[in-house]
Amino acid sequence: MIDSKPIYEETIRVNNYECDFNQTLKPAAFFQHLTEAAGIHATQLGAGFDVLYAQNLFWVHSRMKIQFYRFPRVDDRVTIRTWPKTIQQKLFFIRDYEMFDAQGQRVAAATSAWLIINATTRRMIPPQSLNLNLPTHDRIGLDEPLERIGLAKDGQERLCVRAAYSAVDMLGHVNNSRYVEWICDAFPMETFKQHKLDWLQINYDHEIRPGEEVAVLANPTERDANLWALEGVNRSNDTRAFESAVHWQD
Template sequence: MAGAVFAEEHRVLYYEADITGKLTTANILNLAILASGDQSETLGVGNAEIHAQNIGWVILQYNIDITRRPSVGEQIVIKTQADHYNPYFAVRNFWLETSQGEKLVDIRAIFTMIDMEARKMVRIPQVMMEAYQADKVKKIERIPNPMQLAETELPEVMHNFYHVRFFDIDHNHHVNNAHYFTWMQDPLGAEFLTQNEVVNINIKYESEIRYGSEINSYYKILPAVDGIVTTLHQIRVDNELMTEAEMKWRAVTD
């Protein structure tokens, strides 16, 4: 069954792409959230409405499958749908497609809802999920955990430092989740990032990163298996684990 599908068009702009001329994974996520925000506003359950009730959505995890990143100038369609939910978790799907319906990107996301002052989980209002026509379930379909960098490995693996900037905070007064992709992928370097194309990202958000924080972005590149390279990532602030991710890459052939 699952909820109603909302769709909107977008032209990939030059400042949304990287050196390869393709939409960055950070902006893939920005566009996904744009579409869910627009759907929510259309249904009268947008951030303005729910923040007025002192509740807000928090992302817990994304699984992103990338068939092809669209290029600068390409017209794409962003689609989204609230899939299913239980009292504390909601699962949402996103797709990026060409205007001919070719699948480019497939995202599954797990959200929870919090009391914005107490910063504690609250029950998701059923009336809201009914607006999305999402399915009510007992148990949500979980996304497997990303493969983890062992804490004992950390002193051995590579890491870069990043500073959370003023312009990393969005109008909801939080660090835009898309920036985590920049902090995680940038340390891999230009050679890796132009010779490899990301095909899957499993990212799990553990704790919120704040303005002014010093970020330590750890990463490890595993040996290729069947032509697929896996990279493991952890973002830590004061050694506390904030976010972890597993990414899969295929070699660029051209």
């Protein structure tokens, strides 16, 4: 049964296995919860995984930016809200998010861009050619355009990983939240002890398949020492898997 409510809401508890040494929710866990809420809402709107996959289609997370206001702690209860916002550039399905603590204060806000891909050809399908009637809402979670980042330049290799079983999702490629884990792992522990993560944007360029090797390159930008540019380079096929920008607070 289709539920056409334009805004989806759920309350979750922060689990200990999602938290870091500060006993606060890890950045990748934010991404996991937000994208899971998006998937549940898409299903309620009649455009979930099973419906699309039956048509040889699937959703692909293309871009996401999240602003962190506070990091919830173990056992905190937080409420997630998400909704389709608009279609951008006649190609991207834009979906926004908000996360609140038990007192109703914002914990995080995010905006994301999604594509629908043909499972066989891996080509993007224009929204106007699909029989989807997704409701949109003019509420704004994070008012960001999600353009190309374009900051990465001569980055230093900070991490090199090979995609294996634990990183791969139902579609047979690396899960989007695993990229965020790699981005965080590109910074030393001292960075997380001395600074607070302010915001993070990631643009996914090319999927990573099992067995492929990815190097994460990072460099601080010239305009702001707290703004870092990162990119994931697929060493197995010489493509860029993702680009990212990370901003820290002192």
